[in-house]
Amino acid sequence: MFYRLTWDMDRIDDSIKSNTNTIYAEKSNLGEIVYKDVKVGFFSNIIYKSFEKLSDTWPEVEFYYSSKASDLENEYLINVNRWPIIHKKVMEKFNDNKIKGLQYLPIKLIDVVTGKVNNNYVVMYIMNFIEAYDMNLSKYTYNEKYNVYSFLPQDIVLDEKVCKDYDIFRCKKDFVGIYVSQKIKNIIDDNNWIGFEFYKQKTNV
Numbered sequence: 631m632f633y634r635l636t637w638d639m640d641r642i643d644d645s646i647k648s649n650t651n652t653i654y655a656e657k658s659n660l661g662e663i664v665y666k667d668v669k670v671g672f673f674s675n676i677i678y679k680s681f682e683k684l685s686d687t688w689p690e691v692e693f694y695y696s697s698k699a700s701d702l703e704n705e706y707l708i709n710v711n712r713w714p715i716i717h718k719k720v721m722e723k724f725n726d727n728k729i730k731g732l733q734y735l736p737i738k739l740i741d742v743v744t745g746k747v748n749n750n751y752v753v754m755y756i757m758n759f760i761e762a763y764d765m766n767l768s769k770y771t772y773n774e775k776y777n778v779y780s781f782l783p784q785d786i787v788l789d790e791k792v793c794k795d796y797d798i799f800r801c802k803k804d805f806v807g808i809y810v811s812q813k814i815k816n817i818i819d820d821n822n823w824i825g826f827e828f829y830k831q832k833t834n835v
């Protein structure tokens with residue numbers, strides 16, 4: 631069984647009402663970063679590209695939040711760039727469970743009110759880009775000029791045979807979505823971690 635991973639937006643609304651909302655990184659320095667052959671202003675797209683491994687010369691990435699809004703940590707950090715940023719405790723548990731195909735890259739989470747730097751989070755770079763979709767059963771549009779496929783989540787059907795050997799992956803034809811196995815969902819659920827939301831994904835089996 632596979633799931634599409636996203637942020638728990640319903641919990642955000644509820645937590646604001648109950649005054650238990652967690653940190654929201656509302657700004658970053660991604661638009662200013664100069665990195666190899668990446669055009670300035672486009673560094674935020676680097677996690678959607680397939681690399682065997684991102685360079686060891688990873689730049690200093692900073693996200694900013696206000697402790698006046700909240701200083702409460704969660705395990706899946708909501709952020710303005712929609713990067714998959716996880717708490718280090720999640721990284722450690724994934725490593726303990728031998729989750730493969732991930733590279734963890736450091737970020738600084740900075741409180742604009744106090745200047746305090748939080749080093750408890752990492753970017754989860756997903757190296758598994760696979761032909762995950764059953765293109766015969768999925769519904770999509772295709773722009774031949776730009777070689778771009780467009781899918782709606784409810785019209786996606788995963789190819790079970792292709793996906794079965796991966797616990798986490800993106801699709802080569804639709805790189806924004808993150809898909810995870812039952813194993814990862816169980817790890818997160820068993821630890822009662824906050825911020826994750828899972829939507830069961832259709833497969834061809």
